[in-house]
Amino acid sequence: MQKGFEDIKANFINHVYAGTIVFVALCILFIFFLYVSIKRRNRMTLEADETKKQFQETLLQAQLEIQEQTFKSISQEIHDNIGQLLSLAKLNLSRYEIDGQMSGESLLTTSELVSKAAADLRDLSKTLDTDTIAGIGLLRSIETELQLVEKTTAIKTSFAVEGSSVLLQPQHELILFRIVQEALHNAIKHAKPNLLSVQAVFNDHKLQLTICDDGTGFDTTSTNSFGSGLRNMKARSKLVGAGWQLTSNAQQGTCIILTIPLNQHHDNNSIGR
Amino acid sequence: MFPLSLHNYFELLALACSIIFWKCISNTPLKWFVPFLIFIVTVELTGRYIRTELKEMNAWLYNFTVPVEFLFYSFIFFMHYHKKRNRTLVKIFSALFVFYTLAWLAFNGTEFFNSNMLLIGYLFMIIFSILFLVELYNKPGMVYLTREPLFWIAVGLLLFSAGGLSYALLTRFALLNKLDQGSSIFRSINQYLNLLLYLCISISFLCRKDLKTSRQTL
Numbered sequence: 001m002q003k004g005f006e007d008i009k010a011n012f013i014n015h016v017y018a019g020t021i022v023f024v025a026l027c028i029l030f031i032f033f034l035y036v037s038i039k040r041r042n043r044m045t046l047e048a049d050e051t052k053k054q055f056q057e058t059l060l061q062a063q064l065e066i067q068e069q070t071f072k073s074i075s076q077e078i079h080d081n082i083g084q085l086l087s088l089a090k091l092n093l094s095r096y097e098i099d100g101q102m103s104g105e106s107l108l109t110t111s112e113l114v115s116k117a118a119a120d121l122r123d124l125s126k127t128l129d130t131d132t133i134a135g136i137g138l139l140r141s142i143e144t145e146l147q148l149v150e151k152t153t154a155i156k157t158s159f160a161v162e163g164s165s166v167l168l169q170p171q172h173e174l175i176l177f178r179i180v181q182e183a184l185h186n187a188i189k190h191a192k193p194n195l196l197s198v199q200a201v202f203n204d205h206k207l208q209l210t211i212c213d214d215g216t217g218f219d220t221t222s223t224n225s226f227g228s229g230l231r232n233m234k235a236r237s238k239l240v241g242a243g244w245q246l247t248s249n250a251q252q253g254t255c256i257i258l259t260i261p262l263n264q265h266h267d268n269n270s271i272g273r
Numbered sequence: 274m275f276p277l278s279l280h281n282y283f284e285l286l287a288l289a290c291s292i293i294f295w296k297c298i299s300n301t302p303l304k305w306f307v308p309f310l311i312f313i314v315t316v317e318l319t320g321r322y323i324r325t326e327l328k329e330m331n332a333w334l335y336n337f338t339v340p341v342e343f344l345f346y347s348f349i350f351f352m353h354y355h356k357k358r359n360r361t362l363v364k365i366f367s368a369l370f371v372f373y374t375l376a377w378l379a380f381n382g383t384e385f386f387n388s389n390m391l392l393i394g395y396l397f398m399i400i401f402s403i404l405f406l407v408e409l410y411n412k413p414g415m416v417y418l419t420r421e422p423l424f425w426i427a428v429g430l431l432l433f434s435a436g437g438l439s440y441a442l443l444t445r446f447a448l449l450n451k452l453d454q455g456s457s458i459f460r461s462i463n464q465y466l467n468l469l470l471y472l473c474i475s476i477s478f479l480c481r482k483d484l485k486t487s488r489q490t491l
Contacts, residue, residue: 012443012452019439020462027435031428034406035418042415 051239058239059171062178069181074124076152082124085117123147138173139165142180142198149184149196156195163202166262172240176209176258179233183211183256186229191215191254202262209258217248277321280467284314287471290478298478302352303422306474309345312338333383336390340374343394346430350401353423355412359404366397388444395434395441402431422477429473436466 092110136144139161146157168176180198187193193215201208230246233256237244243259288310291298298304316338323331344367351363370393377387405427409416418424440462446452 009450009452012447012450013458016440016443016458016462019442020436020466023435023438024432027431030403031406031431034410038410038416038418042417045415 055171055239058175058236062175062236066174066178066181069185073148073152077120077124077148080152082117082120085113085120089113089117120151137165138168138177139200141173141177142200145177145181145184146196146198149188153188155188155193158195158197159199160197161200161202165200165202166207168207168260168262172260175236175240176242176260179236179256179258180209180211182229182233187211187213187215187254191217193253204262206262207260209260210255211258212253212255214253217250217252217254219250220246220248277318278464280464280471281314281317281321283468283471283475284310284317287474287478288314290475294478298422301422302349303478305345305349306478310474313342330384332386336374336378336383336387339387339390339394340370343370343398346398346426347401349423349426350405353405355408356404359401359408362404363401366401370394370397388441388448391437391444392441395438398430398434399438402427402434406431425473425477429470429477432473433466433470436469437463 089110092106092113095106143159146159149155150157167173184196184198187196191213193213195214197210197212199208199210199212201210234244237258241261243257245257245259246254247257248254288307291303291307291310295304295307298306316334320331320334323329323334347363347367347370351360351367354360354363370390373393374387374390377390381387405423409418409421409424409427440447440459444459447458452458
């Protein structure tokens with residue numbers, strides 16, 4: 001102890017300077033860590049804001065695209081289906097104009113044609129409802145979309161749900177629906193499929209959405225294979241926290257598998273529709 | 274008396290900055306730095322005059338002025354703290370510090386410098402600075418540290434107090450063993466620490482982002 005005091009006495013200046021330097025260095029270290037932490041936090045806040053902004057933009061874009069796709073389908077449906085039905089009905093009626101009489105069978109056929117056209121119009125009006133996805137949910141929206149595809153094209157569709165369905169956040173449902181819609185219409189446009197199928201599998205932790213076609217397929221290893229549509233789908237999947245997987249082989253069709261973690265999206269107050 | 278010590282020029286620089294940027298700080302608690310820095314410059318020059326020209330002890334002067342400095346910085350922190358607990362701590366410290374200083378002067382007179390006061394003051398300035406920096410860290414949203422005037426003041430004060438702590442801890446030992454006669458070690462350390470402190474205070478006036486107190490902006 002005495003020796004220690006003697007040492008301090010002998011090197012008093014050095015001890016004081018050393019103490020000063022140590023204390024100041026500790027403070028500088030503290031300030032440096034504070035500065036770095038706050039800077040990192042600022043960067044994370046900026047990134048979060050940017051993601052939020054990007055999400056809103058994508059949501060808006062998806063809404064516009066859904067609307068555009070719906071209009072296209074409706075236009076096609078009116079032209080190919082309702083238009084044809086009404087033309088046939090008009091043809092039947094024009095016979096009455098010429099002959100002044102109409103058989104019971106012909107009248108019945110005309111009535112059936114008009115009824116069919118009215119029913120199709122009712123179905124179409126449902127798809128025009130902009131709140132469809134929010135109102136009826138993702139699964140029913142996909143089902144309606146598949147029905148519309150089947151009506152407007154010669155392609156068969158199938159839809160299957162496994163497990164207890166869970167309601168997702170409305171914005172996420174909208175984006176997921178747009179991904180499914182884009183996948184279906186991509187297949188129709190490029191793959192010449194005979195069958196389009198969508199499968200939704202729910203379990204405790206995730207929802208797996210599989211969109212498959214039996215069309216021409218393509219080589220996924222080719223650099224040109226990823227068009228803007230596929231890139232868009234992939235980016236949108238990432239935005240809603242969904243895993244995105246694509247499998248395709250020439251002449252064996254294409255499958256897109258979306259894996260959505262349910263703990264992020266699950267609404268505790270809701271039960272599947 | 275002349276030439277002045279380097280830290281005196283930095284004190285004058287801080288005063289000049291506070292006057293130049295008066296318009297920016299006039300609506301904030303930082304406005305009190307103008308009279309405070311006038312006070313500091315006057316005290317430092319007077320102390321220097323007493324020591325170098327009159328060749329007399331100036332400890333009595335610092336026995337009165339050092340507590341004022343600590344109390345002023347406490348007041349500035351008090352105005353910027355968001356948490357009630359921190360403000361209460363400042364209030365308690367200020368009351369006890371005034372009481373202790375007066376009691377010490379009453380019992381010991383003004384002839385010798387009260388080194389315990391320096392130690393207590395340094396310790397609390399370290400605590401107050403860290404508390405402010407922690408509050409700044411916990412402030413929600415984006416925080417631009419270098420644009421926060423009180424960040425610079427807290428940094429300056431933290432470095433000043435932490436740097437002075439080692440000498441303050443050994444003052445009694447030095448006095449008993451006559452290891453720093455004429456306080457030359459103290460003066461040399463204090464000069465550099467003052468330089469840091471007043472440089473940081475000068476910078477704080479240049480950061481014009483925070484025109485309100487942190488408490489108002491939190």
